[in-house]
Amino acid sequence: MTTDHTKCDITGMVERHIMIAVDSSDNARRAVLFVGDFFGCYEGFQLTLLHIILEPEATFFSDNEARQQWLSEKQTDARKFMEDYRHILVDAGFPDDRINVRIDTMRASSVADCIIREQEEMKCCTIVIGRRGISKKEEFIFGSTSNRIIHEAKKCAVLVIE
């Protein structure tokens, strides 16, 4: 009998599929470096680099042109840092064809909700995310993506990188 090392027995998920949820911040970069250092030398992992562009309601913008410009700038920025992160992972030893880069534009009340939705759809067994290190007051008013994921994510492990 052979063991299928692509299966993640603990979570029951389809395979050893790690999602790294990122943005342009230093802590997101640290999360990518961590995954590279920690898992880069092993085989059998599928990686998804995910960046969510949380699109505000159309009424947030003065007109559709402003909305399109906002989205275009966000996507251009995202493509740049996602390419940088992909390089880090390839340099760490992950095969290029095992790295899935996704930039999703979504509407929701929080980025965390989008990340969890994507994790459930892709059946990732682990979410890796950087922590911003915000103050209690900032978390109270603006919310914390990493805390929300810790509280809300189900059937997966969550790694929060400081």
Add this chain to the structure above:
Amino acid sequence: METSAAKDSASTYSPKQLQEMIAAFLGSDHVPKRFKIISDTSDFFRVEYNDVVILAGVPYLMRNYTREGRFGLDDEPKYWVRKAINLKKKEVKIMKFVFHEEIDAHVGEMIFKCVRSPGKEAAILDMVTGHKNFMHGVAVRDTAGNIIRILDFIRGKRLDELVYKQAENHEEFFYHHLPGYLSVYGEMVKAIQFLHEQGQKHGDIRRDHILLDRESGDYRWIDFDYDYYQEANMFGYDLFGLGNILIFLVGGGDITIQHLRAHASSFVDKLSLEDMNIIFNNRVANIQKIHPYVPDALNYILLHFSNGANLYYENTAQLLEDLAEVQIHA
């Protein structure tokens, strides 16, 4: 009678017709001799008292601008918000012109960017048509495409004006008036939940943004043109506002350190930083320490908005669930 009304190309009313309509509302002695007829409100400073603004074919006689009423902005004129009279229906309205403003919102020591969005307010007005807990109105475009909001005028007092001086002392207020206000509060939180469920936020939740409509007896949220972008939780700032209102209601007004010190209160020594409002550190959030008859279930909610909190409400459903547990018995 001679008139020098400057007629806009889009107007379908002659100055004489408008004067007759004004006379029918104000009386013939109060008809202005000179006024402008305007259908492009891009430069709202040009719109003066007694001018007539034509929107969607309806003439509005312009009256005074309104004023901001709290937080050191007392009597600050809001030139883009004007009283107006619908000359067709002879109704008083509030007219909000387009004022694209980017504001640094100060919340305690924190600052974040807010924008004033006429489109957001227009979308919500449409969304809340017939909802008793919101101001009502319509949004129309002027000839330059500006989104003008024409709001029903609400006659009535602000929530904060109602709460003050309801009773001789806090205990009397607490047992005789607070249960009613908590019921209103729950209704107002549900109204905000209604917005959130449709992806919209109020954006500027404050106790003076709730009016008691004297005619209908309903409490209504007003002024929802503020917008902001917070990707970790789009509704966090609304929840902060809801928490502040609850603390204000339970305290029967703000209970501040300054107020306690001024009255040489023995409670000052019993309070720690953890008991204070997480953002406004001079306001007591742990009100049970001041008024021990505040039940645990209610104080538990207040503590979510204190410095000592480790867990915050992320949505209105969580707040409403805890609120449903609160019972006040004399």
